[in-house]
Every structure is written in structure tokens, then in C-alpha cells.
Amino acid sequence: MALRAADRLKVVLNHLDRSGVAVRTSFTSAQNLSHHHPEALQYTFDTDVLSPEQRLAYEENGFILIKNLVSEEDINRFRKEFECICKGDVKIPGLLVMRDVSIAKSEFVQGEKAVTKLQDFQEDPELFRYCTLPQILRYVGCFTGPNIMAMHTMLINKPPDTGRKTSRHPMHQDLHYFPFRPADRIVCAWTAMEEVSRKNGCLVVLPGTHKGTLQEHNYPEWEGGVNKMYHGIQNYNHSHPRVHLEMGKGDTVFFHPLLIHGSGMNRTQGFRKAISCHYASADCHYVDVKGTTQENISKEVEELARKRIGSDITISFQDSWALRGRLVQGDRTSL
Numbered sequence: 055m056a057l058r059a060a061d062r063l064k065v066v067l068n069h070l071d072r073s074g075v076a077v078r079t080s081f082t083s084a085q086n087l088s089h090h091h092p093e094a095l096q097y098t099f100d101t102d103v104l105s106p107e108q109r110l111a112y113e114e115n116g117f118i119l120i121k122n123l124v125s126e127e128d129i130n131r132f133r134k135e136f137e138c139i140c141k142g143d144v145k146i147p148g149l150l151v152m153r154d155v156s157i158a159k160s161e162f163v164q165g166e167k168a169v170t171k172l173q174d175f176q177e178d179p180e181l182f183r184y185c186t187l188p189q190i191l192r193y194v195g196c197f198t199g200p201n202i203m204a205m206h207t208m209l210i211n212k213p214p215d216t217g218r219k220t221s222r223h224p225m226h227q228d229l230h231y232f233p234f235r236p237a238d239r240i241v242c243a244w245t246a247m248e249e250v251s252r253k254n255g256c257l258v259v260l261p262g263t264h265k266g267t268l269q270e271h272n273y274p275e276w277e278g279g280v281n282k283m284y285h286g287i288q289n290y291n292h293s294h295p296r297v298h299l300e301m302g303k304g305d306t307v308f309f310h311p312l313l314i315h316g317s318g319m320n321r322t323q324g325f326r327k328a329i330s331c332h333y334a335s336a337d338c339h340y341v342d343v344k345g346t347t348q349e350n351i352s353k354e355v356e357e358l359a360r361k362r363i364g365s366d367i368t369i370s371f372q373d374s375w376a377l378r379g380r381l382v383q384g385d386r387t388s389l
């Protein structure tokens with residue numbers, strides 16, 4: 055007899071729950087337990103960090119929110135460092151400072167009010183401390199396993215919208231940007247650096263979409279313009295349930311790279327701040343994206359590398375990730 059996937063999960067979790075807490079289940083055949091156990095939990099490892107309920111939630115939804123994971127003191131330090139970078143007091147090799155497209159050509163906006171995002175802070179010891187926080191890595195290991203690479207780092211400073219709606223981030227899957235697999239061994243940690251709500255443009259996720267495949271991404275046709283490399287999925291199911299992730303300072307969401315997500319407009323006058331890192335198992339391998347839907351982004355990244363480094367050296371899409379990735383736990387086995 056074939057069990058529905060959700061029933062199988064409940065059966066497996068019931069079996070896994072060694073603490074004796076009752077997990078409601080619709081099926082209890084011992085024979086089916088052993089038979090279905092290995093295939094049912096695809097997205098998480100049994101590490102004694104996530105409770106059975108938390109594992110089930112990630113398996114079903116593709117994300118899990120942990121409250122109050124990063125201390126106020128750490129966040130204040132990241133914020134200070136961000137200010138120093140924006141003022142030009144610190145120069146970090148490889149760091150990319152992005153301005154919002156609506157003010158990119160303005161000479162009047164200076165300092166942190168001009169910055170919408172820092173990318174690639176792996177050479178900044180102060181900001182990179184975020185990626186090595188033990189309480190974050192404990193959770194990351196539940197998804198990646200023990201060998202962990204920090205692949206992609208960002209500090210997002212979503213600006214007050216200028217009225218052109220450019221502060222939105224279109225709905226997308228982060229895997230679009232990554233030429234490595236398997237997807238299930240990649241996870242993003244995203245920490246709110248202050249209260250984030252629907253008003254200042256919190257994350258919006260489509261629960262369960264991590265079970266789907268990678269979709270085609272392009273620039274959305276938005277009247278007010280779109281930020282460079284902010285590709286989006288054009289034809290996702292607009293009637294799929296949406297969840298707005300309202301979070302407090304220090305709350306952290308871990309999410310799967312196929313989970314469809316974006317963020318809304320910032321309707322406040324403050325700059326909505328978040329810090330994030332994409333981790334992958336060091337056992338992942340690079341894939342060739344030629345002839346796939348990822349070819350468009352790979353060409354943009356290669357073009358950017360040529361602009362920044364010079365056209366005499368070719369840095370492939372894969373190389374650009376191998377150069378930025380940093381081992382944060384275990385052994386650098388492959389990536």
C-alpha cells in the first residue's frame with residue numbers, strides 16, 4: 055500500500071522521537087516504518103539539534119525560523135562595521151558595494167544611505183564572524199552535514215522606497231545563482247538586524263516550493279526599473295499561499311535554496327537591515343550550467359568579473375564561487 059508523503063513523514067517522526075513525546079500519526083505499521091524511513095527525511099540530518107517537529111516543519115515547508123539566535127551585542131558590532139565600510143574608513147578586498155538602481159546615478163546620496171547591499175564580505179573578519187557563530191553552525195550542520203563552506207555573504211540594507219518600487223526583491227530561488235549541487239545540502243541563514251515587518255519589507259516565502267525544481271529566472275518587467283542581477287520567476291503560482299516572515303532583532307531563518315521567496319517594498323523611512331550567509335556542504339560538486347536556465351546569470355557574473363579584474367583573465371562562474379567560498383567547519387573535501 056502506498057502512503058501519502060505527509061503520512062510517511064508523520065510515521066517516520068513518530069519512530070524517530072526517542073524522547074517519548076507523542077507525535078500524532080495516521081499510520082503505525084512497524085513494517086512500513088523501517089521500509090519508509092530512509093527516503094522520507096530528505097532535507098535534514100538527525101543531529102540532536104532540531105526537534106522532530108522542527109525537522110518535520112523544514113521537510114514540509116523548506117524553512118525554519120529560530121527566534122533570538124544572534125545576540126544584540128553581535129548585531130550592534132555588525133552594524134558598526136557596516137557604517138565604517140560605508141564611510142570608507144575600512145576597505146575590504148573583494149567586497150561589492152551595491153547602490154539601489156533608483157539612486158545609482160545620483161551624486162547627492164552619500165554614505166550608508168546610498169548602499170542597498172554589501173556582498174562578499176568573506177575578507178572582513180568582523181562581518182565574517184557572523185558566518186562562524188557556533189549557534190548558527192549548529193543549525194547549518196542539520197542541513198549540510200559536518201563539512202561546511204560559507205559560500206555567499208550579504209548584508210542587506212533595504213532602503214526606503216523612492217516611489218519606484220525598486221526596493222522590492224522579486225520572487226526567486228537562490229539556487230539560480232549557484233553552480234553547485236546537491237541543492238538539499240545548501241542552506242541560507244538570514245538574520246534580522248532589527249524588527250522586520252511587512253511595513254519595511256520582510257521576507258515573503260512560498261512554503262513547500264523547495265520540493266519543486268529550479269525555475270527559469272529573468273528580469274521582471276517593472277516600470278521603475280530593477281536592480282542589477284535581481285532576477286525573478288515570472289510565472290510562479292500567484293495563488294500559492296504566501297507567508298510574511300515578520301522577525302525580531304536576532305531572529306534567524308534557515309531556508310532551502312529552491313524555496314521561492316522575495317521581499318516587499320520598504321514603506322518606512324528606515325533602512326531595513328539583515329545579514330546572511332549561504333552555506334553548502336564542502337562535499338558538494340560544481341556543475342556546468344551551459345544550456346540550462348542558469349546560463350543567463352552565469353554570463354552576467356562572468357561579465358562582472360571581466361569588468362572588475364580585467365579581460366585578460368577568465369574567471370568562470372564556478373571559479374567565482376570557489377574563490378569566494380571559505381571553510382567554516384570540517385574539511386574542504388570538494389568545493
Ligand SMILES: CC(C)CC(=O)SCCNC(=O)CCNC(=O)[C@H](O)C(C)(C)COP(=O)(O)OP(=O)(O)OC[C@H]1O[C@@H](n2cnc3c(N)ncnc32)[C@H](O)[C@@H]1OP(=O)(O)O
Pocket residue numbers: 150151152153154155158159173206228231280281282283284285358
Ligand atoms: C542568492 C544571492 C546570490 C541572490 C542575490 O544576491 S541577487 C542580487 C545579486 N546582485 C548582485 O550580485 C549585484 C552585483 N553588483 C553589481 O554588479 C555592481 O554593483 C553594479 C550594479 C554593476 C554596479 O557596479 P559598479 O561598477 O560598482 O558601479 P557604478 O556606479 O560604476 O555603475 C556602473 C553602471 O551600473 C549601473 N548601476 C549601478 N548600480 C546599479 C544597480 N543597483 N542596478 C542596476 N544598475 C546599476 C550604473 O548606473 C552604471 O550604469 P552606466 O552609467 O554604465 O549606464
Ligand SMILES: Nc1ncnc2c1ncn2[C@@H]1O[C@H](COP(=O)(O)OP(=O)(O)OP(=O)(O)O)[C@@H](O)[C@H]1O
Pocket residue numbers: 222223224225252255256258274298315316317318319
Ligand atoms: N507585480 C508584481 N509582480 C511580481 N512580483 C511581485 C509584484 N508585486 C510584488 N511582487 C513580489 O512579491 C513580494 C512581496 O512584495 P510586496 O511589495 O507585495 O510586499 P508585501 O509585503 O506583500 O506588501 P503588501 O502589504 O503590499 O501586500 C516581493 O518579492 C515582490 O517582489
Ligand SMILES: O=C(O)CCC(=O)C(=O)O
Pocket residue numbers: 208210212223228257315316317328
Ligand atoms: O533581504 C532580502 O530582501 C532578500 C534578499 C534575497 O533574497 C537575496 O539576496 O537572495
Ligand SMILES: [Fe+2]
Pocket residue numbers: 226227228315
Ligand atoms: Fe534570495
Ligand SMILES: [Mg+2]
Pocket residue numbers: 318
Ligand atoms: Mg503585496
